[in-house]
Amino acid sequence: MTLLSRKADYALLILQYLHVHGSGNAREIHEKFRLSKAFVANILKELVKSGFVTSTRGVKGGYVLARASAAVTLAEVIEKLEDGFKLTVCTEHGEAGNCDVANVCPVKAPMIEIHRRIMDMLRGVTLADVFAPPPVPPVPVLATLGIRTPTEPTNHPNA
Numbered sequence: 001m002t003l004l005s006r007k008a009d010y011a012l013l014i015l016q017y018l019h020v021h022g023s024g025n026a027r028e029i030h031e032k033f034r035l036s037k038a039f040v041a042n043i044l045k046e047l048v049k050s051g052f053v054t055s056t057r058g059v060k061g062g063y064v065l066a067r068a069s070a071a072v073t074l075a076e077v078i079e080k081l082e083d084g085f086k087l088t089v090c091t092e093h094g095e096a097g098n099c100d101v102a103n104v105c106p107v108k109a110p111m112i113e114i115h116r117r118i119m120d121m122l123r124g125v126t127l128a129d130v131f132a133p134p135p136v137p138p139v140p141v142l143a144t145l146g147i148r149t150p151t152e153p154t155n156h157p158n159a
Contacts, residue, residue, distance in 0.1 A: 008081045010035060011043050012130065015052065015077070019069045019131050025062040048075040050080040069131055075122035085122075 029039040047053040052067045
């Protein structure tokens with residue numbers, strides 16, 4: 001089970017491409033990630049409709065981010081592209097949905113709270129956070145991999 005659909009996952013790839021390159025078109029993105037060109041075009045259309053991307057027609061046309069990556073949260077993207085994120089059927093506004101045991105369920109309230117916490121966390125993560133390069137591991141991690149740093153003393157007798 002995955003929490004993100006393929007559409008949302010690929011939308012993040014497309015948004016990252018536009019973040020890095022400043023602009024792009026369906027062909028470039030299709031070639032970069034080897035995704036179906038039609039699927040890329042449909043996702044771009046949905047990203048425009050959702051207000052994450054703007055498009056320009058014509059020979060030099062293409063797509064650009066509508067807002068800075070630091071101004072868009074992961075929760076916002078998921079909520080718009082996934083028609084709302086639901087951990088369980090009863091977590092959307094506490095409604096029972098399709099659940100036959102919602103009125104006697106002992107885990108309904110805890111699941112609603114877990115859902116709230118997940119969404120709060122996702123609201124604190126921006127696309128800029130997601131697209132940032134991974135941090136360089138601290139020196140102790142490098143040492144455990146057998147990699148010496150220039151400031152690390154050598155234990156070798158001939159060094």
